[in-house]
Amino acid sequence: MYKGSCCCGEIRFELTAKPSMLGTCHCTRCRKSGTSTMFFVKKSDLKWISGENLLQVYKAVSPYKYDRYFCKTCGTSFGEVLGDLDSFPISANLMDDDIDMKNEFHEFVSEKPSWLVIGDDGKQFHNHPEF
Ligand SMILES: [Zn+2]
Ligand SMILES: [Zn+2]
Secondary structure, eight states: OEEEEOTTSSSEEEESSOOSEEEEEOOHHHHHHTOOEEEEEEGGGEEEEEOGGGEEEEOOOTTOOOOEEEETTTOOEEESTTSSOSEEEEEGGGBSSOOOOOOOEEEOGGGOOTTOOOOSOOEEOSSSOOO
């Protein structure tokens, strides 16, 4: 069990299983919305404890396909947590418990600012990853 929460603590959840993957997106949208490094989780493994009603949605605009959710009170970014998908990425920064996993990839490295230096050996992709 891994606990997660937003900055103000109103929204709390837990993961009942270890995420399947950890990856980082360097695209402009992910950086601005505050969800760059993400754990990929199954919807059935995410249990809300409190504050789910405080999640506000920022709808995706084409060509982006994922909506973004954030805490109405403190602005903490969650990722795609309330979508219809069976599995989705959530912001790694939400986790209160440490999850012993390594970052596996970097996508949209083409949009990475020069001041951000990649310090792990995760596979790098110019745009979307190809596995
Ligand atoms: Zn909050
Ligand atoms: Zn992105």
